[in-house]
Amino acid sequence: MEKSPQGRTETVTDMPDICEETVFEGARSILCVADPSVHSVRLAYRGPDGAVLGSVEKAVTALAAGGQTPIMAMNAGMYHADMTPVGLYVENGVEIAPLNEDDGFGNFFLKPNGVFFVREDGSAGVMETDAYLAAGIAPEFATQSGPMLLIDGAMHPRFLPDGTSKYIRNGVGVRADGKIVLAITRDRVSLGSFARLFRDVARCDNALFFDGAVSSLALSIHMEIDAGEPAGPVVAVFAKADH
Known part of the structure; x- marks a missing residue:
């Protein structure tokens, strides 16, 4: 375990079967691929007491304590700042925060932004916000973030090829075969x-930025x-009980 210059903790452990390390354009990343036929993504x-979990570490600890x-x-x-989601958030079919179509400053509002959702049958998607709203989807789980990284294979129209703003970043994409790719970089x-x-390595047509720096x-x-740093919504992958 070591502290990087950014003050974040990194460890090097055995990767689960669904995850792999890669180096792309000189930066290290971890890509994890969930198959809805054998994994559930939630x-x-x-927590059970209704309080906001507040971090990835607290979320996985609470899930494990509950047998998951x-x-x-x-x-x-x-x-x-009060830990409420900026955009749409749905958990177990219950809408906790509504879809946000407002304009504003920051990455969330670098439109088009979008929604990652999981249906009751476990199938998932990433859609631009307006398209998601028009589709009338009733998700079991959903989180809105932004900006979209890829839209039907095309990069976000406002991205520079390699802008000067560089952070540790994470996000989600869905492949044409329905597999879900969760990616995080180790380097800025x-x-x-x-x-x-997401386009060249993860082979996703649609992908959504979750956050950077945190x-x-x-x-x-x-x-x-x-x-x-604190975390609001957390996505977790589980093995299905019958696999």
């Missing part, structure tokens, strides 16, 4: 490079990359 935000130890987990959406990257990671990853209940 979002967590509040995840294969991996990461932060999955932006939040306000631009949004353009992160989008190309990005953290847990493998099982152990923190692999820990920014030491």
Whole structure:
């Protein structure tokens, strides 16, 4: 375990079967691929007592204490100072925060932004916000974030090829075969490079940015990359009981 210059904790542990390390455009990343036929992907935000969990570490600890130890987990959406989600958040079919179509400053509002959702049957998608609203989807889980990294294979129109704003970043994409790719970088990257990671390595047509600087990853209940910052919504991958 070591502290990076950014003050975040990194460990080097055996990767679960669904995750692999890669180096792309000179930056290290971890990509984890969930197959809805053998994995369940869920979002967590509040504990059994209704209190906001507040970090990836607390989320995986609470899930494990409830008998649901995840294969991996990461932060999955932006939040306000009071820890409420900035955009849409749905957990177990219950809408906790509404879809946000407002304009504003910051990455969330770098439109088009979008929604990652999981249906009751376990199938998942990433859609631009307006398209998601028009589709009338009733998700079991959903989190809105922004900006979209890829839209039908095309990079976000406002991205520079390699902008000067570089952070540890994480996000989600869905492949044409329905597999879900959760990615986090170990090194600082631009949004353009992160989008190309999803396009060229993860082979996703649609991908959504979750966050930067606060990005953290847990493998099982152990923190692999820990920014030491709060987290609102958390996405976790579990093995289905019959696999």
